[in-house]
Each structure stands twice: as C-alpha cells, then as structure tokens.
Amino acid sequence: MSASAAGERAAVRRARLRIAVLTGAIITLLVTVVGGVADTVMTRAQSDQVWRELRYGAERGDLDSPPVCTWLFAPGAIPLANAPAGFPVEADLHRVRRTREAVERTVRRDSTQYLVRTQVRPDGKVVQAVFDLRFQLADRRHLWFALGVAEVVGLLAAAVTGVVLGRLAVSPLAEALTRQRRFVTDASHELRTPVTQAYTRAQLLSRQAAAEGMPARHREGLTRLVGSVGRLGEVLDDLLLSASLAAGPGRPADHRPVDLVALTRAVVAEEADRVREGRLTVVVEGPPHPLSVDGVESALRRAVGELLSNAVGHTPPGGRIEVALARARGTVTLTVANTGKGFDPAEAERLFERFHRGGDAGRYGLGLALLREVVTHHGGTVAATGRPGHGARFTIRLPLDPNGVPAAPVPPPRCRVPRLVPRRVKAGRT
Structure with a gap:
C-alpha cells in the first residue's frame, strides 16, 4: 500500500x-x-x-x-x-x-x-x-449509581451511533477519494499515448528545423517545446506509478528479487551525460556480491533514479556525489550524498510531501513524494538529513531478501519518454 x-x-x-x-x-x-x-x-x-x-x-x-x-x-x-x-x-x-x-x-x-x-x-x-x-x-448515592449506569449505556449507544454515523458521513469522502484515484489512473493512461506522439513529433520538427537552417529563435522554441512535453510525460509516469502503488495491499505479480547493487550502477550509468555536463564526480561504493530485495524493478529503478537525479540537480559544477550500498541488520541501505546547498533540517520531513515548495525551490512536483510511496510500498523507509551549505544525504532502507536470486536488471522500456532536457529543481528536493 x-x-x-x-x-x-x-x-x-x-x-x-x-x-x-x-x-x-x-x-x-x-x-x-x-x-x-x-x-x-x-x-x-x-x-x-x-x-x-x-x-x-x-x-x-x-x-x-x-x-x-x-x-x-x-x-x-x-x-x-x-x-x-x-x-x-x-x-x-x-x-x-x-x-x-x-x-x-x-x-x-x-x-x-x-x-x-x-x-x-x-x-x-x-x-x-x-x-x-x-x-x-x-x-443520593442511588441516584448517582443510576446515573452511572445510564452513562455506561449512553456510551455504548454513543459508540454504536458514532460508528453508524461515521460510516454514513465519511463514506462519501472515501468514495470521492477512490474516484479521484481512479480518475488519475484513467486520465494518465488515456493521455500517455497522445503525449508520447506529441513528444515524438516535436522531436522530428526540432531536427528538421536544425537541418533546414531555420532561424535560431524558432529552433529554441521547438527545443523548449520538446522539453515541456518531455516533462509532461514524466509527470504522467509519476501519476501512473503512484496509482499502481495505491491499488491495494498484497504482493503484486511483478514482484521478484532485484539486485539493488546492479540496479543502482545501471541508473548511475544512465545519468552519465548529465554528470559530464555538470562536471560532477560520482562515486559508487558497494559490495561485489548482489544485495537482493523483493520488489517491482521498474518502481525501484524510478526511486533510485529520483535520488540520483535530485543529487545531480542540486550539486554545483565540480561537486561530488557519493552513492553507497551496504547490508545492515537484515536490510539493504542505499545512501546518496551530495555537496550541494543542503537544506534546513526543519524541512527534512516536508521534502517528501506532494507539491511542497521549499525556500529556494523553483518548481514543485511529485518526485520525492513518489519516492517515499515506492519505498513504503516495499516495506522500507527513507530519510533525509542536511544543513544549509553542507550538502544533503538521503538514505533508503529496504528489507533484504536473502533467499532471492536476483535477475539481471532490465533496461528501461524504449517507449518511455527520454530525458533530453535536464529536469528543473522540484520543490522541497535537495
């Protein structure tokens, strides 16, 4: 859940x-x-x-x-x-x-x-x-005894009445929340195909504009259009993943052992271009053997990718990002630390709220809120620590699956909207 x-x-x-x-x-x-x-x-x-x-x-x-x-x-x-x-x-x-x-x-x-x-x-x-x-x-004592009995009977009646009234009064709210989740899921599914088509067409137009030597202002407009549609696709991916996690408790059919070490290295490799553009140093430290967790690989990939993307987006040029994996007390610990601006410790918990706008954040979003949903869905925890001017550290803890045999990481599907334009800073993300 x-x-x-x-x-x-x-x-x-x-x-x-x-x-x-x-x-x-x-x-x-x-x-x-x-x-x-x-x-x-x-x-x-x-x-x-x-x-x-x-x-x-x-x-x-x-x-x-x-x-x-x-x-x-x-x-x-x-x-x-x-x-x-x-x-x-x-x-x-x-x-x-x-x-x-x-x-x-x-x-x-x-x-x-x-x-x-x-x-x-x-x-x-x-x-x-x-x-x-x-x-x-x-x-007088008999009177108060009778009143005490009446009080007990009244409380029992109040409990029954409260339960009935609670169900009658709150049922519309619960139904509205269910309809809202269903609408988000349906709308995201329906919008996914046209957004992908629009993104592909915008890419083609951008390439044609560059090949035909169109004015620079037109090429820049098409580039911004490609980036905007790409970010819209990312939002739809977030909504679809959140809706799938909210489908209910239980072990989904796509749960399987996932090697978090191999998955993390694969995600770091995917961010290689952004790392080079930002002149950043990324260090990955982990054991040579697999650290297996039971979960949905695509969701875990999204969570790890969100952590790394968050670190890349908030680390200044020449900065350093350290990614560490370890096994401790039946859990797998993934830590991502950066040398960015950091954040106020009072904001640590609010960073994971949806649409939270931090003090120096540019754009709000679902990134870290979705990250916590994924981790919670897998029975784990996520925490953030940091200080202004001293960077930030995000730590994920997931239950270890010692009996699982992890399969090789599956690369992201090609139909997913690629990130051609670096993400902007989301609110509350550090």
Whole structure:
C-alpha cells in the first residue's frame, strides 16, 4: 500500500473516530448535566424538608417520643437508647443559654451526617434536636449509581451511533477519494499515448528545423517545446506509478528479487551525460556480491533514479556525489550524498510531501513524494538529513531478501519518454 493511500485511509479512520468521540462526548455531557441538575434539585428539596422538620421538632417535639430519625436532648430529659454517640453538643447548649439565640450546624460522625439545631423553647427550656441524614445520603448515592449506569449505556449507544454515523458521513469522502484515484489512473493512461506522439513529433520538427537552417529563435522554441512535453510525460509516469502503488495491499505479480547493487550502477550509468555536463564526480561504493530485495524493478529503478537525479540537480559544477550500498541488520541501505546547498533540517520531513515548495525551490512536483510511496510500498523507509551549505544525504532502507536470486536488471522500456532536457529543481528536493 502506498503512503498516500495509507494516509487517505488513515484520514477516513480518523474522521470516523472523531465523529464517534464527539457523539460520546455529547451524550456524556448530557448525562452529566442531567445528573447534576437532578442531584442539586434533590439535595435542596431534601435539605429544606429536613430543616423544616428539625426546627419543628426542636420547638414543639415530644422529648419522650421525637419524630423518626430525630433525637431531642434537654436538661432533665432521658435520651432514647438508640441515640448516636457524641450528642448533645455541649458547646451549642452553653452558647444558646448565654445568647438565647438558636444555633444550627452540620456534624459528620460514623460515616454519616447529622443536622443539629439548638434553641430556646417558648417555655424557656433549652432543647437540642439532632437529625440523621443516613437515608437521604443513601438516596443520593442511588441516584448517582443510576446515573452511572445510564452513562455506561449512553456510551455504548454513543459508540454504536458514532460508528453508524461515521460510516454514513465519511463514506462519501472515501468514495470521492477512490474516484479521484481512479480518475488519475484513467486520465494518465488515456493521455500517455497522445503525449508520447506529441513528444515524438516535436522531436522530428526540432531536427528538421536544425537541418533546414531555420532561424535560431524558432529552433529554441521547438527545443523548449520538446522539453515541456518531455516533462509532461514524466509527470504522467509519476501519476501512473503512484496509482499502481495505491491499488491495494498484497504482493503484486511483478514482484521478484532485484539486485539493488546492479540496479543502482545501471541508473548511475544512465545519468552519465548529465554528470559530464555538470562536471560532477560520482562515486559508487558497494559490495561485489548482489544485495537482493523483493520488489517491482521498474518502481525501484524510478526511486533510485529520483535520488540520483535530485543529487545531480542540486550539486554545483565540480561537486561530488557519493552513492553507497551496504547490508545492515537484515536490510539493504542505499545512501546518496551530495555537496550541494543542503537544506534546513526543519524541512527534512516536508521534502517528501506532494507539491511542497521549499525556500529556494523553483518548481514543485511529485518526485520525492513518489519516492517515499515506492519505498513504503516495499516495506522500507527513507530519510533525509542536511544543513544549509553542507550538502544533503538521503538514505533508503529496504528489507533484504536473502533467499532471492536476483535477475539481471532490465533496461528501461524504449517507449518511455527520454530525458533530453535536464529536469528543473522540484520543490522541497535537495
């Protein structure tokens, strides 16, 4: 699976997950708000009722037969046998005797709460009423337990609802992405033949113009036309390769053992003309024995060619390009380093984004993005390091295929649009 296809699928999954999480969050918020309102209403109603009963009992209650859950304490009165320990509160009795004003407080004891009111009755007797909130607190705990159960059920419902809504809402996006890839593939296939024909005709016209001695400005125009059509063919090749990599997971029928050492040397040989024109030095270091990887040779050739073309395009005249291949921990490592301008380390990851335009880049493109797609499709990784003014280094790591018997590299098909004009610098490529 290519990096772009994997990224699209990941985006769809994230969108579905986001919808499910938002649905769950909304239901959780609703249950919490309802629970908070219910608890507030119940607590306030219970509190008002209990204080009314407590005040009535303190003022008029029978000392020998107080209301349920209430105990009355007064001088000379015998408290009930089941009265809670620690009562009456002597400090409140002394205060009321001194000030003749009622005192109310809440006391926590024995894992429960007690409401306490101490006052002077009309007959002048100081009475302290104590109310046990045990049952009211149990009602509140039952309420929150019920709300917790409702929350769990709500979350399960939210998960199911989120999955259903996610699929219904994101399906058009997934379908649009599939149609987009199909359109790119179909359009690239349909355009490939006429572009090749246009390129061939432009070449013939350019040669005829040179043979017939046409004015220089006409010959230069035809040369630019040949280069433009050639670059258009390269873009179509990139789109076709990207579409084929995005076709889906699995081992395509054209996978076979590929000797990366021989393939790299062949690609370097193909760039010999550009290397001579740029007065560059290219050094290839690799073992004398094959380093086999399982993959699509044409795609791997395109990836290695992109790395080398990128290095050639960004190395000044007289510069040096080093290509090194090695085996390390079950992988084949291909490193291409150049003595060019380098790049800001903060841009290292963005270099592989499609249509990324670097700080000093001239033209955006698919080159390095397609390179990462090819490497990812083959189960490998690619990384870039560099500093401004100190060149750049690109490293590809692919799984080694120790049991594979690599075949001889197949030269590129002749029908492919050749590169008669050096590529311009693409955005983000260094």
